Amino acid sequence: MQNAKCKMQNGKGETGSSSFSILHSAFCILHFVFRHRKAVAVLVLLVAIAPSALACPVCWGSPDDPMVKGANNGIWVLLGVVAFVQIGFAAMFWSFWRRAREQRRFRESLRVIEGGPHG
Numbered sequence: 001m002q003n004a005k006c007k008m009q010n011g012k013g014e015t016g017s018s019s020f021s022i023l024h025s026a027f028c029i030l031h032f033v034f035r036h037r038k039a040v041a042v043l044v045l046l047v048a049i050a051p052s053a054l055a056c057p058v059c060w061g062s063p064d065d066p067m068v069k070g071a072n073n074g075i076w077v078l079l080g081v082v083a084f085v086q087i088g089f090a091a092m093f094w095s096f097w098r099r100a101r102e103q104r105r106f107r108e109s110l111r112v113i114e115g116g117p118h119g
Helices: 004-009 018-035 037-053 066-109
Strands: none
Touching: 018 037
């Protein structure tokens, strides 16, 4: 249920005064904050810890620094490991598909011929 002052701002009892609408807009925002305290608290917490999620000071250094080059090389090695594992999964599923196709052909070649010697 909306607060009565927020309903006034939505068109029921609008006075036309800019200070009146600003005051009621602020009141509606506060009303929203108090109704959704947990969501607002999580949002404020995320904004507060966002600076700690920035890049480390090593990455802010000069590109020719040995630490930066080492970090970049480490990233490329880890990307290579991920690519190698993904290629391995693709090769495994391709071999499963190929073996299933060969097994299906073999089973089809062993069909019993109708009307054999007793027919």
